[in-house]
Amino acid sequence: DIARYSKLISPKDTGHNEEREEKLLERCPPGHEGTKLVEIPATILDASGAIIAWYLPDALTDATQVCNIYCYSMDIEDQMVDGNWRTNQGWFNPSSENDALTPGCINLSPAWFQQGHENQSDPEVSASLKGASSEKFLKAIARPAAIATAALRVMHPEQYWAGLRAFTSLREKAESKELLKMSETLQYWASVFNSLS
Numbered sequence: 001d002i003a004r005y006s007k008l009i010s011p012k013d014t015g016h017n018e019e020r021e022e023k024l025l026e027r028c029p030p031g032h033e034g035t036k037l038v039e040i041p042a043t044i045l046d047a048s049g050a051i052i053a054w055y056l057p058d059a060l061t062d063a064t065q066v067c068n069i070y071c072y073s074m075d076i077e078d079q080m081v082d083g084n085w086r087t088n089q090g091w092f093n094p095s096s097e098n099d100a101l102t103p104g105c106i107n108l109s110p111a112w113f114q115q116g117h118e119n120q121s122d123p124e125v126s127a128s129l130k131g132a133s134s135e136k137f138l139k140a141i142a143r144p145a146a147i148a149t150a151a152l153r154v155m156h157p158e159q160y161w162a163g164l165r166a167f168t169s170l171r172e173k174a175e176s177k178e179l180l181k182m183s184e185t186l187q188y189w190a191s192v193f194n195s196l197s
Helices: 002-008 018-027 062-079 134-140 142-155 157-176 180-188
Strands: 042-045 051-055
16 A cells, blocks of 8 residues: 555655565555566556556667657757756766766756845746757657656646646746747647646
């Protein structure tokens, strides 16, 4: 029962305290013995029948993931500023798997609150989406964003509808306050989530 289990654990439970893990396992035993290999789409249920995980193998194919990452890494190069901590290569280890990707912390959002900036009452488009290639990038990630949105619609409909209401409100605000870059970015934003990092 995931509800009972969640009441028993705390943020201090890291999974590294063997004694604590044994006690949790004793109080909340698995519903089966051994390991089960799942190779097809499936849901994992707790004892009460509540879905605790969705397994969707190949929902995002390797080709889709690689294309979108590569497309973005090529476009983001033009938008980098040496003094920006988010993309200052001195703060990040280079990727050993793909030298084409620039290391850094990229936040993408059509409506980002500029924390640490004075006199900012309205959200703005995140810095990584203010460049000339932002439309091209948003089109490149539209498919995986739409897949994640469709999954949320099925898995958590209340959050999905809340996200749609939030975007409707953002569009109205962007139009009424003449926030042109936000209006433009929202046209191509294919996700119900308001940011990607």
